[in-house]
Each structure stands twice: as C-alpha cells, then as structure tokens.
Amino acid sequence: xxxxxxxxxxxxxxxxxxxxxxxxxxxxxxxxxxxxxxxxxxxxxxxxxxxxxxxxxxxxxxxxxxxxxxxxxxxxxxxxxxxxxxxxxxxxxxxxxxxxxxxxxxxxxxxxxxxxxxxxxxxxxxxxxxxxxxxxxxxxxxxxxxxxxxxxxxxxxxxxxxxxxxxxxxxxxxxxxxxxxxxxxxxxxxxxxxxxxxxxxxxxxxxxxxxxxxxxxxxxxxxxxxxxxxxxxxxxxxxxxxxxxxxxxxxxxxxxxxxxxxxxxxxxxxxxxxxxxxxxxxxxxxxxxxxxxxxxxxxxxxxxxxxxxxxxxxxxxxxxxxxxxxxxxxxxxxxxxxxxxxxxxxxxxxxxxxxxxxxxxxxxxxxxxxxxxxxxxxxxxxxxxxxxxxxxxxxxxxxxxxxxxxxxxxxxxxxxxxxxxxxxxxxxxxxxxxxxxxxxxxxxxxxxxxxxxxxxxxxxxxxxxxxxxxxxxxxxxxxxxxxxxxxxxxxxxxxxxxxxxxxxxxxxxxxxxxxxxxxxxxxxxxxxxxxxxxxxxxxxxxxxxxxxxxxxxxxxxxxxxxxxxxxxxxxxxxxxxxxxxxxxxxxxxxxxxxxxxxxxxxxxxxxxxxxxxxxxxxxxxxxxxxxxxxxxxxxxxxxxxxxxxxxxxxxxxxxxxxxxxxxxxxxxxxxxxxxxxxx
Ligand code: ME8
Numbered sequence: 001x002x003x004x005x006x007x008x009x010x011x012x013x014x015x016x017x018x019x020x021x022x023x024x025x026x027x028x029x030x031x032x033x034x035x036x037x038x039x040x041x042x043x044x045x046x047x048x049x050x051x052x053x054x055x056x057x058x059x060x061x062x063x064x065x066x067x068x069x070x071x072x073x074x075x076x077x078x079x080x081x082x083x084x085x086x087x088x089x090x091x092x093x094x095x096x097x098x099x100x101x102x103x104x105x106x107x108x109x110x111x112x113x114x115x116x117x118x119x120x121x122x123x124x125x126x127x128x129x130x131x132x133x134x135x136x137x138x139x140x141x142x143x144x145x146x147x148x149x150x151x152x153x154x155x156x157x158x159x160x161x162x163x164x165x166x167x168x169x170x171x172x173x174x175x176x177x178x179x180x181x182x183x184x185x186x187x188x189x190x191x192x193x194x195x196x197x198x199x200x201x202x203x204x205x206x207x208x209x210x211x212x213x214x215x216x217x218x219x220x221x222x223x224x225x226x227x228x229x230x231x232x233x234x235x236x237x238x239x240x241x242x243x244x245x246x247x248x249x250x251x252x253x254x255x256x257x258x259x260x261x262x263x264x265x266x267x268x269x270x271x272x273x274x275x276x277x278x279x280x281x282x283x284x285x286x287x288x289x290x291x292x293x294x295x296x297x298x299x300x301x302x303x304x305x306x307x308x309x310x311x312x313x314x315x316x317x318x319x320x321x322x323x324x325x326x327x328x329x330x331x332x333x334x335x336x337x338x339x340x341x342x343x344x345x346x347x348x349x350x351x352x353x354x355x356x357x358x359x360x361x362x363x364x365x366x367x368x369x370x371x372x373x374x375x376x377x378x379x380x381x382x383x384x385x386x387x388x389x390x391x392x393x394x395x396x397x398x399x400x401x402x403x404x405x406x407x408x409x410x411x412x413x414x415x416x417x418x419x420x421x422x423x424x425x426x427x428x429x430x431x432x433x434x435x436x437x438x439x440x441x442x443x444x445x446x447x448x449x450x451x452x453x454x455x456x457x458x459x460x461x462x463x464x465x466x467x468x469x470x471x472x473x474x475x476x477x478x479x480x481x482x483x484x485x486x487x488x489x490x491x492x493x494x495x496x497x498x499x500x501x502x503x504x505x506x507x508x509x510x511x512x513x514x515x516x517x518x519x520x521x522x523x524x525x526x527x528x529x530x531x532x533x534x535x536x537x538x539x540x541x542x543x544x545x546x547x548x549x550x551x552x553x554x555x556x557x558x559x560x561x562x563x564x565x566x567x568x569x570x571x572x573x574x575x576x577x578x579x580x581x582x583x584x585x586x587x588x589x590x591x592x593x594x595x596x597x598x599x600x601x602x603x604x605x606x607x608x609x610x611x612x613x614x615x616x617x618x619x620x621x622x623x624x625x626x627x628x629x630x631x632x633x634x635x636x637x638x639x640x641x642x643x644x645x646x647x648x649x650x651x652x653x654x655x656x657x658x659x660x661x662x663x664x665x666x667x668x669x670x671x672x673x674x675x676x677x678x679x
Pocket of ligand 1: 023024026027034035036039243276308314
C-alpha cells in the first residue's frame with residue numbers, strides 16, 4: 001500500500017511548476033462513506049496525474065471539527081466534542097491510507113495553528129478593509145446540519161441543501177459585508193471564466209451574485225465549540241469562515257507575517273474540488289473573504305455531482321450510504337477507484353450500484369487488464385526466456401501508433417477532468433492489444449521455428465503496449481500498475497515517471513522481466529456482493545440487530561438527531577412510509593447465546609401466526625433467561641439476513657441509552673396478545 005506522501009518538514013522545494021489542490025474539509029461528526037471517498041479519490045487521481053506531468057504537487061485534505069453538528073453529535077453520545085473528533089478523524093486517516101491517497105498535507109480545524117490562522121485572516125481583513133466586518137443583531141433560521149443561514153426572518157423555513165427545518169437563532173453577530181463584493185465577484189467571473197467549472201455551474205453562481213448579495217454572519221454567540229473571535233471571546237467563528245480558511249492553514253498560512261515558505265510556494269490554490277451543494281461557499285463567500293483580506297484568489301473551483309443511492313443523495317443522516325472499506329476488502333482499492341471514475345461522467349450525478357461495480361470489476365479489470373497483463377508476461381516468460389524480446393525490426397506499427405494517440409488523448413482528457421473519457425480511450429488500447437494477440441497467435445508462432453522473428457516482434461509490441469498501459473493508468477489504478485511495472489522488470493518507481501518522457505521502443509531487448517504477481521482475480525458476483533453487504537451492515541450496525549430510535553450506538557454516530565432510513569424533505573416521513581413497517585407484539589419463547597459473539601442473542605419469538613427466529617443485540621443488557629416470557633415489539637416484515645451466520649427474521653425494538661448505547665427493551669404496560677399489530 002502506498003504511504004501518504006507527507007513531505008518531511010524542511011525538504012527543499014523543486015523548481016517545477018506547482019499545483020495545489022484541495023478536497024473539502026470533511027465534517028468529523030461521523031465516519032466517511034463512499035461519497036467523501038469519491039472526492040478524495042478524484043483528487044488523488046489528479047494529484048498523481050499532475051506529478052506524472054512534471055508538477056510539484058501539494059494535496060490537502062482534512063477534517064472540519066467545529067460547529068453545532070459536532071457539538072450535538074458529541075452530546076448525544078455523552079462525550080466531549082474533542083473526544084468525538086479525536087476519535088473520528090482517525091477513521092478518515094485510516095480510510096485514506098487504505099485507499100492509497102497520496103495527500104501531502106492534512107488539516108484538522110481544531111489544531112492550534114488553524115485557530116491562529118483564522119484569527120490572523122480576520123485581523124488582516126479588519127486592517128485592510130475596515131468596513132468589511134461589523135456587528136449586528138441577527139434573527140433568522142439556521143440549518144445545523146449544513147451550517148447554513150437559511151433566511152433572515154423568524155418565519156419557519158427549510159434548508160435548501162438538506163430540506164430539514166431551520167432552527168431559529170436570535171443573537172448579536174459579527175457580519176461580513178458581502179453586499180459590497182458583488183462587482184468584484186462578477187469581475188472575477190468575467191476575467192477568469194474557468195474560476196468555476198463545469199461551465200453551467202458558473203452560470204448558476206453568476207445569476208446568484210447578480211440577483212444581489214446579503215451580508216452574512218460570520219460569528220456565533222450561542223455556540224461554544226469553535227474558534228474564539230480575537231479580543232471578543234464570547235463569539236466563536238461561524239464554522240464556514242473557519243473551515244474555508246483551512247485551505248490557507250493547511251500549507252502554513254499561520255506562520256510569520258506572510259505565511260511559511262511552503263505557503264508562499266503553493267498559494268494560490270490551483271483547484272478546490274468540491275461537491276455541488278457547497279459551491280456557493282466556495283465560489284461566492286470564499287473569494288469575497290479573500291478579496292477583503294487582500295489574499296490572492298484560488299484559480300479554480302470544480303463542483304462535481306452527487307453519487308446517488310437509489311436516486312437520492314447518499315447521506316449519513318438518511319442511512320442510504322455505501323462504505324468504501326468493505327469494497328476495498330473484497331475487490332481491492334483499484335476496483336473502487338476505477339468504478340467511481342469510469343461509471344459516471346465526472347461533474348454529473350451518478351448512481352452507485354454494487355451490482356454495476358462488480359460487473360465492471362469482472363469485465364474490465366479481471367477479464368480485461370488483468371488477463372491481458374498475465375497473458376503477455378506469461379508468454380514472455382515461456383517463449384523468450386523471461387527476457388524482453390529482441391525484434392530484428394518492427395514492421396507493424398499499429399500498436400506503436402495507437403499507444404501514442406492514446407497517450408495524447410488520455411492526457412488531454414485527464415487534464416480536463418474527463419476521467420470516464422480518458423479511461424474509455426485507454427480501454428480501446430486494452431482491447432486492441434487483446435485482439436492483436438488473438439490475431440497473431442504467439443502460441444502458434446512459438447511452435448514454428450521459422451516464425452521466431454515474428455514472435456519476438458509481436459511480443460515486443462505487446463510488452464510496449466502493456467508498459468504504456470501501466471504508465472497511463474497509474475493515477476487511477478496505482479496498485480495493479482505497480483505490479484505490472486515490476487512484472488515488466490522496470491527498476492524505477494512508476495509514480496516517478498513522466499507520462500510524456502518516453503517513446504514507444506524504449507524497452508531494452510534482452511533485459512530480464514520481473515516477477516509478476518497476478519492482479520484482479522475474477523469474483524463470483526453473488527458471493528462478492530453478499531460479503532460486501534455483510535461488512536457494510538457490520539459498520540452500520542455493530543451491535544447487531546437492535547436498531548433504536550436514537551440510531552446506532554456505534555462509535556461513530558450518524559448526524560445527530562435524525563432517524564436512519566429513507567425520508568422525505570425535512571427529515572419527515574409520510575404516514576404511508578410509516579405504514580410500510582409492520583410491528584407486532586411478540587412473546588419471547590427461548591433465548592440463547594451465540595458462540596463467538598458476545599453482544600448478540602438468538603431468540604425464538606411468538607408473533608401470533610408463527611414463532612420467529614430473531615438475532616438481537618441484547619446481550620450487553622440482558623441474560624438470556626431473563627428474556628423468556630417477556631413481551632416485546634417486533635418489526636415483522638424485514639427481509640431475513642444473517643448475523644454471525646445465524647438467520648434473523650425480524651428486529652426487536654429497543655431504546656439506546658447512554659454513551660455506549662445500551663439496549664433497553666420496549667414493552668407494554670398492559671397485557672397484549674402475541675401478534676397484536678402496532679400502529
Ligand atoms: O460540507 N456524492 O463537509 P461534508 C458525491 N465540512 N460527493 C459527496 C457525497 C455524495 N453523495 N457526499 C459527500 C462539508 N460528498 C464541509 C466542507 S470545506 C471548507 C467544508 C463529498 O463532510 C463532496 O465533496 O458534508 C461534498 O461536497 C463533501 O463530501 C461534503 O462533505
């Protein structure tokens with residue numbers, strides 16, 4: 001696995017052109033899902049691609065650790081906000097390691113250097129633009145989930161991002177005079193039409209600014225978990241002012257009057273990669289904050305689409321999320337990276353489907369690239385004595401020409417963030433090489449002594465094609481391409497190669513190839529899917545089947561205050577949704593422990609028409625014998641599933657209590673017959 005590319009402090013900077021890119025700084029109120037992994041993987045592909053195009057790359061990611069959503073999530077777990085974020089940020093770091101993310105810098109917004117940076121930028125703003133910040137009483141609606149000021153009146157209003165009702169706040173705040181920056185912003189968009197991409201997003205931003213800007217509050221008085229305002233510690237910074245500044249802090253803005261050497265080397269950022277829902281913060285607020293502080297502006301903000309899960313945005317609070325870890329464990333890191341970049345036209349929304357992921361893996365990676373690499377390297381081993389073949393002359397140029405055009409097309413596509421197009425072009429080369437082997441039949445040539453020269457020519461071309469594939473695919477598929485590179489006997493590190501600095505024909509005949517470790521074993525779809533699903537369930541619900549109104553008692557909670565499950569706008573469900581859940585009174589007939597599982601019990605529960613086997617996470621609160629005869633509430637129409645290999649046909653309802661989320665059974669105050677319906 002690739003280690004994070006933390007640059008050791010003090011390492012001299014190169015004279016290459018710089019490229020500084022950032023992911024959003026993710027909320028540390030819950031664990032990352034495939035959505036957060038998506039942006040981070042895309043940025044990793046860009047970072048690796050840029051390095052192979054001779055750029056000196058700084059790549060920042062991090063965790064957004066302040067604000068009401070963190071404060072509330074911690075409260076709910078009965079722990080302090082700092083305990084919560086200390087716990088959760090590690091999960092991000094671990095996932096980035098698992099995914100081989102080559103970030104160079106990581107920022108936590110609770111770090112001291114970040115608090116220094118935030119106070120520094122606001123002081124600088126007050127010095128350089130004395131009218132930009134003022135104090136005023138604010139009354140309006142605020143979304144605690146997206147940290148968005150929704151409206152400036154007390155009238156109830158829903159959040160335009162997540163649809164939930166805004167909370168009323170009424171307090172004195174520091175305000176940023178955004179209304180003064182309309183002309184500057186419009187001039188910026190006119191001067192740099194690439195400031196926001198894709199193009200249609202720039203039009204949205206421009207219309208928003210043209211329609212008039214309201215001043216925005218940049219401090220909060222009723223929130224304690226934040227960075228104190230300089231010389232007025234009753235106020236903490238509005239979490240977005242705090243979070244956006246981390247793009248400066250992450251590369252050393254806090255140091256000295258003009259930032260560290262690293263800061264001066266890399267700022268302004270070349271790219272802020274974000275999801276479309278946070279575009280306004282990045283394309284309107286952020287440049288205005290920077291203009292007021294007289295700090296150079298980033299060059300580009302790219303707002304990509306959402307990964308949808310059954311046509312809804314994947315979101316922790318709705319519970320409709322897929323996690324990256326199980327996919328990586330079953331199919332490998334490359335599989336997830338490839339699927340995310342190949343399946344959707346980057347920029348647009350795309351559906352996430354486990355089925356499509358496994359199909360792509362088998363078709364393109366196992367049967368496609370993996371099989372091709374193994375065919376070529378096995379034949380070189382067998383027919384060429386494990387050495388790069390020596391062709392007397394290259395007569396057919398088809399592979400040489402195709403590799404050159406593929407390189408040019410892919411380079412252009414990746415430069416433009418058209419990843420699916422770039423991969424399509426590369427797969428034209430994969431298929432062409434496959435066809436080349438099938439048509440030229442090296443295995444037949446090998447059995448005819450007078451075809452030796454032709455055999456060498458065909459296999460040499462195949463090796464060169466494979467070398468180009470490794471080079472072009474490395475940013476997307478770092479693991480397998482490293483193995484192919486080693487299999488071709490290359491002594492250098494693939495990630496240090498420059499994509500433009502090689503020509504077809506550079507492989508030296510006679511050099512030994514290396515040991516090839518096969519890549520992408522084929523998987524059986526149903527089995528792989530079930531394994532991924534089981535691991536996802538384990539993440540969602542580590543305490544087995546007990547699901548409670550207060551959500552999972554997991555180490556990492558979903559966003560506070562919202563029950564899991566599909567929802568409509570505003571986090572509410574309709575009566576029809578509720579009626580889909582069939583709940584019945586049940587009587588526990590027997591209960592026993594399950595070997596090797598200390599949290600769950602196997603119960604037989606009488607629900608009227610039948611006795612059901614249900615596996616429930618009750619062992620931390622109840623001895624099996626205490627449960628016998630108890631009246632419980634059973635969710636009777638859940639699809640069966642296996643927990644620790646034992647089938648469970650329903651769910652027992654319990655409250656989740658205290659920081660550990662101990663289950664407390666829900667029962668009845670009066671006698672009810674088994675099978676009685678709850679509604
Ligand atoms: O907004 N599809 O943090 P966040 C695609 N802390 N991308 C997704 C996604 C999905 N379903 N879900 C999440 C915040 N993302 C702030 C940012 S920056 C100064 C502060 C990705 O944890 C996407 O990049 O809610 C989105 O913008 C980001 O995660 C939101 O992360």
